[in-house]
Amino acid sequence: MATQSQTPSLSAPSPSNPSRAGTSSGLTESFRPADTSVPLEELTVGELLIRRAAEHPGRPALIGTRHGSGDSARLTYAELLDEAARVATGLSRLADRGDFVALWAPNVVEWPIIEFGAALAGVTLVALNPVLRLDELDYAIGHSGAKVLIHADRSRDYDMxxxxxxxxxxxxxxxxxxxSETDVYRPDHAAETILAQAPTDPSAPVMLQYTSGTTGNPKGVLLRHRSLVxxxxxxxxxxxxxxxxxxxxPLPMFHTAACVIGTLGPLWIGGTHILIEQFAPATTLDLIRSESAxxxxxxxxxLGAVLAAQAASAGPAPRLDIIMGGASDxxxxxxxxxxxxxxxxVFNLYGQTELAPVLAVTRPGxxxxxxxxxxxxxxxxxxCKITDPATGAVAGIxxxxxxCARGYQQFIEYLHDPAATSAAVDSDGFVHTGDLGVMDERGYLKVTGRLKELIIRGGENIAPVAVENAxxxxxxxxxxxxxxLPDERFGEIVAAVLIVRGQTPDDLADQLRAHTAERISPFMVPSRWFVADAFPATPTGKVRKFAVRDQVISARLREITPTKD
Known part of the structure; x- marks a missing residue:
């Protein structure tokens, strides 16, 4: 159990920029040692919920939409703990402690309730994207070894x-x-001993997140209680x-941005988490007003959509204290x-799933x-350090x-993939993010690009190989x-450059869009299509993606467009 204070610390950590080089003027190389001026909390996710429910039993904790009925649910901290304890009871009957239990659902209020219930039951929650197609879902279940799949009946028009x-x-x-089977996973009453027997080891696994890689199949990122809290x-x-x-x-709950920062963040401050099931900018603005968010x-x-909706609105803009996020430039x-x-x-966050997920953030002041x-x-x-990708040496300011980063929040492993884990973590224990950046003498970071070929569209990580295979x-x-390709609305969009067999039919873009939509998730389907005679390649035959991108941006390739909306 934790020995720290029973209420949230109200003081922010003070800046600390010690230099490994030992100068008083700031860092002389791109290595920033950890600021340890504030202690870590030794808590599990379940213990944190238990603590907050004891402190603020009647305070609003969670507001969202119930699965199936669409009814609005407003839970106090006491009610949230009760529902989570009942989920823990149900999960304990379905799986053994340490098992993997998958959750495949959109942003219904049951999502965070099950997140807490899984933590209280001692099972590892496998967070799955609700738009996964059958083959993608089958891979995640098979790879994780999940014994139970808890699923929504429907997400929009998708028959889950x-x-x-x-x-x-x-x-x-x-x-x-x-x-809908609440009697199975959330019985009417919690077992009397369920909270007393809840896990107390903050180093234990609590969540498995799937993140796209450059080799096609996603990797399972295993995370600890301590990291998330x-x-x-x-x-x-x-x-x-x-x-x-x-x-x-309004972020998708299967991402760490939502189920960690967006869920455990409000829990830490004893606040209210309002979960939006389906993002609509005008509705979000109304909710911000009505709930005094x-x-x-x-x-x-x-954020761009909300700004556009407010610009089109005749009413005054609601006032907010903090707008926080990121996921792309x-x-x-x-x-x-x-x-x-x-x-x-407005504060910019940077990180990745392997870091649970935030590494750096801009701050007031x-x-x-x-x-x-x-x-x-x-x-x-x-x-945190910046290294030469070729030599591994620490770069200059x-x-x-x-x-690269090292600390309490880094992932345990890529599940069942020791080779990928070893490739991502160097001999000094630093996680290599695959992102390019620079560090100044104060330790501030700017992200300048990516070594990995992942495309980040509206916060969704997309592996090009998976799209290419389809x-x-x-x-x-x-x-x-x-x-x-850069895009003002999404940060990036997916574009495909093709080598076509024979003549290019007029409806090829329509054919390809329909073809890929049957095989991969909707957000992965390319928005733009181009045709090339050949790809620029290395002497070993590997396609030089940066050169292909340059050809597209400089309008040297013919674009084919769908004829149907």
Missing amino acids: AAVAAELVAARPDVRAVSL NNARLTMLGVHARPGAVAVN DILFYVPAI VPAAMIEGAEQVFGAG DSREDLLRSVGRPLPHAD GVAGEI IAEHPLVAGAAVIG
């Missing part, structure tokens, strides 16, 4: 219940439980979130626009230049290299190279 039934027909060892806590302290704040979360979590696509004009329209401090064009400095308890199954495609 039918897909789940098809999955378990081929996997009789997997138990599928619909969110403290990352949410230190992020909220970093932006000076006030105790009891009301936070609006203080915090909005965002990715650029969401955030235009300075968007940050300034949000500041002016909503009167909020940072300069205009830092707020607009940096991702701030690392959170406490994280060593202001010299671009790979961003496209290549079309009989007219002799080759495909998928790249990301």
Whole structure:
């Protein structure tokens, strides 16, 4: 059990920029040792919920939409703990402690309840994207070894219940439980001993997140209780979130941004988590007004849409204290626009799933230049360095290299993939992010690009190889190279460059769009299509993606467009 204070610390960690080189003027190389001026909390996710329910039993904790009925649910901390304890009771009957239990659902209120229930039951929650197609879902269940799949019946027009039934027909060892079957996973009463027997080891696994890799199949990122609790806590302290704040979360819950920062962040400050099931900018604005919200979590696509909706509205803009997010390059004009329209401090987060997820954040008091064009400095308890990708040596101040980090929040492993784990973590224990950046003499970071070929569209990580494989199954495609292109709304969009067999039919883009939509998730389907005679390649035959991207941007390739909307 934790020995720290029973209430959230109201003081933010003080800046600390010790230099390994020992100079008083700042860092002389791109290595920033961890700020240890604030202690870590030794808590599990379940213990944190138990603590807050004891402190604030009648305070609103969670607001969201119930699965199936669409009814609004408003739970106090006492009610949230009760529902989570009943879920823990149900899960304890379905799985053994230490088992993997998968959750496949959109942003219904049951999502965070099950997140807490899984933590109390001692099972590892496998967070799955609700738009996964059958093959993608089958891979995640098979790879994780999940014994139970808890699923929504439907997400928008997607019949998830039918897909789940098809999955378990081929996997009789997997138990599928619909969110409608509340008597199975959330019985009427919690077992008397369930809270007393809840896990207390903060180093134990609590969540498995699937993140796209450059080799096609996603990797399973295994995360600890300690990592999630403290990352949410230190992020909220970093932006000076006030105790009891009301936070609006329109981000997808299967991402760490939502289920860690957007869920455990409000929990840490004893605040209210408002979960939006289906993001709609005008509805989100109305909700911010009606609930007197203080915090909005965002990715650029969401913030841009909210700003556009407010500009089109005749009414005054709601006031916010904090707008916090990131996931891709955030235009300075968007940050300034949000500041002016909503009167909020807008803070940029940087990180990745393997870091649970936040490494660095801009903060109140940072300069205009830092707020607009940096991702701030690392959170406490994280060593950070920039290395030469070729040699691994620490780069000089202001010299671009790979961003690497080491600390309490780093992942345990890539599940069942020791080779990938070893490749991602160097001999000094630093996680290599695959992102390029520079560090200044104060330890502030700017992200300048990516070593990895992942495309980040509206906060969604997309592996080009997975899209290329789907496209290549079309009989007219002799080759495909998928790249990301800059986009004001989404940060990046997916584009495909093709080598076509024979003549290019007029409806090829329509054919390919329909073809890929049957095989991969909707957000992965390319928005733009181009045709090339050949790909620029290395002497060993590897496609030079940066050169392909340059050809597209410089309009040297012919674009084919769909004829249907």
